[in-house]
Amino acid sequence: MxxxxxxxxxxxxxxxxIPMPKxxxxxxxxxxxxxxxxxxxxxxxxxxLAGYTSATIKSLNNLNLAIKQADGVQHNSQVIYLLIDKxxxxxxxxxxxxxxxxxxxxxxxxxxxxxxxVQSLLQLIPVDGDRKIPALEIADEPRFSWRGxxxxxxRHFFTIAEVKRLIDQMVxxxxxxxxxxxxxxxxxxxxxxxxxxxxxxxxxxxPRTGLWWDRxxxxxxxxxxxxxxxTQEEIKDLVKYAAKRNVNILPEIDxxxxxxxxxxxxxxxxxxxxxxxxxxxxxxxxxxxxxxCAGKESTFEFLxxxxxxxxxxxxxxxxxxxxxECYKGFWKKCExxxxxxxxxxxxxEKELQSYFVKxxxxxLQGKGKKLMGWDEILEGGLAPNATVMSWRGMEGGIAATKAxxxxxxxxxxxxxxxxxQGDPAIxxxxxxxxxxxxxxxxxxxxxxxxxxxxxxxxxxxxxxxxPTFRQAEYMFWPRSFALAEILWSPRSYRxxxxxxxxTEVHLQRLLRADINYSRSFFDAIVTPTKxxxxxxxxxxxxxxxxxxxxxxxxxxxxxxxxxxxxxxxKLSIPKDADTFRVITYREGKPIGRxxxxxxxxxxxxxx
Ligand code: ACM
Numbered sequence: 142m143x144x145x146x147x148x149x150x151x152x153x154x155x156x157x158x159i160p161m162p163k164x165x166x167x168x169x170x171x172x173x174x175x176x177x178x179x180x181x182x183x184x185x186x187x188x189x190l191a192g193y194t195s196a197t198i199k200s201l202n203n204l205n206l207a208i209k210q211a212d213g214v215q216h217n218s219q220v221i222y223l224l225i226d227k228x229x230x231x232x233x234x235x236x237x238x239x240x241x242x243x244x245x246x247x248x249x250x251x252x253x254x255x256x257x258x259v260q261s262l263l264q265l266i267p268v269d270g271d272r273k274i275p276a277l278e279i280a281d282e283p284r285f286s287w288r289g290x291x292x293x294x295x296r297h298f299f300t301i302a303e304v305k306r307l308i309d310q311m312v313x314x315x316x317x318x319x320x321x322x323x324x325x326x327x328x329x330x331x332x333x334x335x336x337x338x339x340x341x342x343x344x345x346x347x348p349r350t351g352l353w354w355d356r357x358x359x360x361x362x363x364x365x366x367x368x369x370x371x372t373q374e375e376i377k378d379l380v381k382y383a384a385k386r387n388v389n390i391l392p393e394i395d396x397x398x399x400x401x402x403x404x405x406x407x408x409x410x411x412x413x414x415x416x417x418x419x420x421x422x423x424x425x426x427x428x429x430x431x432x433x434c435a436g437k438e439s440t441f442e443f444l445x446x447x448x449x450x451x452x453x454x455x456x457x458x459x460x461x462x463x464x465x466e467c468y469k470g471f472w473k474k475c476e477x478x479x480x481x482x483x484x485x486x487x488x489x490e491k492e493l494q495s496y497f498v499k500x501x502x503x504x505l506q507g508k509g510k511k512l513m514g515w516d517e518i519l520e521g522g523l524a525p526n527a528t529v530m531s532w533r534g535m536e537g538g539i540a541a542t543k544a545x546x547x548x549x550x551x552x553x554x555x556x557x558x559x560x561x562q563g564d565p566a567i568x569x570x571x572x573x574x575x576x577x578x579x580x581x582x583x584x585x586x587x588x589x590x591x592x593x594x595x596x597x598x599x600x601x602x603x604x605x606x607x608p609t610f611r612q613a614e615y616m617f618w619p620r621s622f623a624l625a626e627i628l629w630s631p632r633s634y635r636x637x638x639x640x641x642x643x644t645e646v647h648l649q650r651l652l653r654a655d656i657n658y659s660r661s662f663f664d665a666i667v668t669p670t671k672x673x674x675x676x677x678x679x680x681x682x683x684x685x686x687x688x689x690x691x692x693x694x695x696x697x698x699x700x701x702x703x704x705x706x707x708x709x710x711k712l713s714i715p716k717d718a719d720t721f722r723v724i725t726y727r728e729g730k731p732i733g734r735x736x737x738x739x740x741x742x743x744x745x746x747x748x
Pocket of ligand 1: 465466515532
């Protein structure tokens with residue numbers, strides 16, 4: 142066992158695949174790519190994939206590879222084979238990839254497996270334009286079947302072209318679920334033919350920039366010009382695009398809370414029946430009524446209409462109904478809600494939410510769909526067959542597995558991609574911190590939990606502070622590399638230094654493809670503490686090994702002539718110093734960014 146692990150480490154120095162494949166054996170020599178190579182496939186269902194492979198190789202290495210369908214082995218000098226082979230014994234998404242000087246052969250029992258074999262092959266093509274692929278044998282399959290990323294398209298709107306671009310990026314790392322958070326207080330993004338106001342009104346809000354939650358609420362007479370929505374035709378096209386790339390789209394209609402955009406469109410949906418405007422990121426929670434009334438049949442008729450159209454548009458077996466952070470204050474004052482509670486013997490508003498979700502589960506089952514919700518759907522009693530997406534840590538997920546329910550783990554402390562990934566002094570404003578090394582420590586199966594109930598995990602990008610797709614990319618990468626490896630590779634393969642060396646190669650790929658990413662993991666980590674007398678001290682560290690840290694207190698910008706930080710040292714603040722600056726170097730060259738923090742702000746960071 143030990144030997145195998147050591148071998149894997151050595152191999153990974155020469156191949157830069159993320160996520161790390163389950164089994165790699167290096168061979169002798171190379172397969173050298175050139176324009177005369179053809180891609181042969183043995184099954185008509187692979188025609189798209191063969192074209193995709195050729196087009197991607199063209200974009201990576203400017204080679205033109207012909208594609209041909211053929212059953213038998215060819216005798217050209219060099220060939221890439223994509224062969225569906227029912228005898229291959231791997232998990233459904235597994236594949237075998239063989240490279241020798243004469244041929245590259247991918248065998249898989251399914252087109253999904255073949256798709257991932259192709260992704261590994263594409264990652265084997267050197268990023269620097271070299272055309273040599275090392276001889277090797279890979280046998281690979283995923284650890285989890287649910288490998289998801291979530292994009293919140295409500296808080297900020299992203300076009301179909303941008304969503305497709307995300308799909309292109311995520312499949313390179315073998316993600317297979319794209320969760321779209323389609324509705325929230327700040328925008329309804331899906332055309333529902335029978336309820337046109339949802340997008341006529343609910344998809345638009347007054348334009349604001351500035352810090353989320355500090356923005357001005359809509360003023361009387363102000364035009365709602367920021368927003369957008371997806372037509373049903375666009376969604377059909379997107380679903381097809383995703384399916385060809387082995388991605389299921391999980392639609393989320395977030396109810397009964399987080400529903401202000403729907404209520405702005407149809408005010409009768411709320412218990413208070415007041416009219417509200419779509420929220421542009423101003424404070425409103427508990428003030429404006431953003432909760433659907435759980436006491437009126439018309440609410441369920443509305444949801445039946447919405448979910449009928451959603452079920453027809455999205456072929457995935459799950460529909461996510463949200464269920465998180467539902468403010469129930471208006472239900473307390475609502476006669477209809479209180480009557481339903483009385484009639485059904487519900488002791489509090491949590492049980493009313495449970496009643497609401499259970500009704501939705503029945504409704505969805507009638508449409509052949511499974512219900513998924515955030516872990517708040519546990520409160521007041523879980524619907525009989527619900528699947529839980531655990532976000533407030535893992536506790537909700539653990540409780541659900543104990544009750545024999547399926548779970549997707551997306552805990553906010555390991556998988557929330559909207560959090561800072563480096564020092565808040567130099568990152569775009571958000572809240573709380575989730576560095577790359579912490580993501581890499583995520584383990585979706587907690588001790589004592591039956592792994593059979595854990596479908597997998599997911600990284601979530603909430604977009605309150607993500608106004609552009611460029612910024613979304615910055616938040617996804619490279620933290621989603623870490624998630625990809627956690628969700629695909631065997632648990633025993635975690636190896637931080639090795640992961641980082643592969644990450645650095647992949648950042649070059651992103652750079653070439655003009656995909657944005659964060660380099661925050663190269664920066665220093667600044668940790669203020671206090672001594673026994675209450676004096677401020679600073680400790681410095683880095684996420685990755687072999688970095689040198691230089692710092693200043695004298696208002697100059699640090700370089701390799703500045704003060705050298707000695708590992709473990711606690712720096713005291715020189716008298717009257719007002720600004721601390723720090724930078725990281727590697728092999729004599731700056732690699733991290735300069736972080737500038739006023740001393741008064743350092744003091745404030747200590748709780
Ligand atoms: C959530 O973050 N409210 C699911």
